[in-house]
Amino acid sequence: MKVFYFLGVFAVLMLAASFFEMPWSRTTEDSAEQELIVLKSTAMGAMAMFSILFAIAATALLIPKDLEDRTLYTILSKPVPRLDYLIGKLAGVLILVTVSLLLMNGLLSIILHFKTEELLLVEMAKAEAHGWSAEHLELRLSAVAQQGVTWTLQAGIGAILFKAMVMASLALLISTFSSSTLFTIVIAVVIYFMGHFTEDARNYWLHSQSGGVSKEVKLMTQGIALIFPDFQLYNIIDSTIEGKKVPQGIFTRLAILTLFYSGIYSVLAWFTFRKKEF
Amino acid sequence: MEDIPAVQINHLVKEFPSPFRKTKIRAVDDVSLTIMPGEVYGLIGPNGSGKSTTMKALLGLLRPTAGSCYVFGKNSLKTDSRQEIGFLPENPYFYKHLSGEETLRFYAKLCGMRGKALNNHVDKMLEMVSLQDARKRRVGGYSKGMLQRIGLAQALIHEPRLIILDEPTAGVDPVGSREIRDLIVQLKDKGVTVFLCSHLLEQVQEVCDHVGIIFNGKIVKAGPLEDLIAIEDQTEILIKDAGPRTLARIKAVIADSENADFISMGKPRTTLERLFLDEAKKSNATTMTADQKGGDRA
């Protein structure tokens, strides 16, 4: 239920952001684009924060809650494989994240659409006033439209969902051996932040070991990269906010990477949960 | 008819690590028991004697430290052994935001039921535990007795051949607990095997045909109820509405006979209770004198 309160807050935030006139607005040439970018980054920042925090917190609570209520006893005493139980719980959280992201995405797209239309009209008015050439107008219009509702933007929102998916399965894994919910959440958040530096850390480590890097070290860093998700690739979220195009290949790679991480974490979660006693 | 036991527990040992000492807590100590299909088995014992632990091991919720558990010949660590089991845990609790009906639908789905069969079963179960009026209410608002009943319905939803009840009448009022008892008798008539544990000895005596008494994780006495509580050389006569004259004449008849002695007359007792208390005394005596004399008065 609290999810829906958040969605309400998000809606208000979005509406407020769309009516808010930036102080510097309409002074420079590309102010229209800037305005759209601010709108997008506010909205997508909130979306990312919500979906990732929700994915972590909700998943971390799943097993402890069932255990506390003793519903776990009745569920696991039915002919339900433990893997199915885990996957079912994870799927529940992911469906909730997906639905709320879709709703927020819908709202963002509507507002962004109207805002873009409005700004396009402004550009046309400017063109008439300043007597821009047809090419110049065309260029301006396409620059503004690029910051509107595009497939690129949808790819960015997809990447947010992917990130939430990785974090949910990671939180599930931690919760199968952690003894407190708080521990699960804290560790998951720490790993989340570390995930943004995995690549840098690995590169730094490999370069500082100048000369020959032994095979073992390479394997070890690769092992660490497996345990700590590498979120470098997920930075396309930021580029989509700025309206940069995301190649199809990158998005596909991201999808595969996400499935890979979630799969590994789920399998590991199952390994610890399989033998768990209640 | 069938010769595969519904429940077979072989030398089950379950130890829990104790947080501060090196020694482990032995909650269940070499328990063996066999329940044949159609039997109603009652496990009785004081708090903390290992009843719930035994049941959890039988359900695969705990892994035995040693020994093994089988349900209709299937190892209880395997998921498919649970196909035939319905379980009511002690103080059951469910997702409080679901209604009674939704709760049952959820458990029916877990058992692989779909569509029409599911609806029929849910209706049947709600009727059986007389919760039709509360079916749309949230389980969070249910009383303790109602929770216990929805728990029973949940345990029976897939028509299991074995039903395991951990203190089914705990916290239920006398009328409610009589209903639950009647339900158990009904199940028994249908040929369902019942494994229950309880502190309420009268009730165990009324419904169970086999009884095991467990103390400190050990089964100290087990067998058919009749054998356990029968006093071989005595006969009990139960008479309804006997007046003082009738009783006097019966006494006279007994006094006249050659080797029969009149012992007592009164209201019938819960003999299982007497047995239980005797065993409790013996068990305490052995644990207390064990280190002094190594004696065994049992």
Ligand SMILES: Nc1ncnc2c1ncn2[C@@H]1O[C@H](COP(=O)(O)OP(=O)(O)OP(=O)(O)O)[C@@H](O)[C@H]1O
């Ligand atoms: N998860 C656990 N960790 C540690 N010790 C446990 C655990 N579960 C049970 N025990 C211990 O095992 C012993 C047996 O517990 P169990 O719950 O089986 O008793 P019980 O016979 O069901 O008692 P009650 O009548 O109170 O329900 C107790 O001493 C208990 O403290």
Ligand SMILES: [Mg+2]
């Ligand atoms: Mg118990």
